[in-house]
Amino acid sequence: MPSRRLYHFTDPDRIEDIIAEGIVYGDVPTSPEGGFNAVWLTSDKNPVSQGWTMGTKKAKARLTVDIPEEDVEQSLWKWLDLAEHAGVEKWWLEILNATGGGGQRRWYVFLGEIEASWISRWELV
Amino acid sequence: MLKKLALGFVAQQGAGIVARYTETHEKYDMAREEADRKNKPLLVVGGPAGSKDAYQEHWMQPLVRTKAFFQIKAHGCGDVCVDIDPLSCDGCNYVSANIMDLPFSNKEFGAAFCSHVVEHMPDANGCQLAWSELHRVADVVFICVPPKSSLFAWMVPDHHLWVRQTGEGVLEVEERDTGDHYLVDLDGPPLLYQ
DSSP: OOEEEEEEEEOGGGHHHHHHHOBOOOEEOSSSSOOEEOEEEESOOOGGGOGGGTTSGGGSEEEEEEEEHHHHHHHEEEHHHHHHHTTOOHHHHHHHHHHTTSOGGGEEEESSOBOGGGEEEEEEO | OHHHHHHHHHHHHHHHHHHHHHHHHHHHHHHHHHHHHTTOOEEEESOSSOOTTTTTTSTTHHHHHHHHHTTOOSSOOOSEEEESSGGGGTTSOEEEOBTTBOOSOTTOEEEEEEESOGGGSSSHHHHHHHHHHHHHHEEEEEEEOOOTTOHHHHHOTTOOEEEEEEETTEEEEEETTTOOEEEEOSSSSOEEEO
């Protein structure tokens, strides 16, 4: 079945849960006070480019996620498109993007849960 | 028999080189015409000159030095020539930039001509980013890539991808290190297919 390939970086301590349950949690802060739960993904598989981790071990494990095409159409958003759609204010968007290390054009948000079966590979990086 | 096969292979490779040379010039001319028709500038991504400093300590060094010495240009400069190496755009209106993050506004160019660049992207996702970036800045995109049938293309160490244009805005991409096949379009991440 055709699928779109993206990557999710996480703390190695979370791998066991993710392999069992999929990727369920993620914080999308659309304003300083508000936001919603969704899963962050990126098309950049280079761990060094994940500036949002700020030196923590949150990008020490990389999961390869193959999202079925039908779920892509329903739930996968480019971050910048979603931010515009969700009405994220420009000043806040600039802060988020800068905090994330400047790779925002490669970020995606999945509005739903990433099923464990979609994870084709995980590795420590 | 072996001699005939070898001769056939050499002839096939030679014919391929001639075909690619012709294709490059035809596509450049089409890009030039398209940009002129729209009364907008032509963007060239991937300088025509080649760099004498490329592929240091690699067997390709003498080839790239020869090309640089004789000032052989693979195609025209366009109105703006983008490369990460200024020597590749020698004699052109040079802008230093990465194809995955072009410093131009949306549809600033009437056409973009991108020759022998996207196959150097590290993976299909990098190729998708470059592909969408070219379409973001230009009305029409023309690309030239080495075919998988080219022996020379196999020997270039940083050819990470085999790329083939299969339709308007669609590339078929094979990652050399993983063997994974993708369709790269403008809609999202690369579409993996078996």
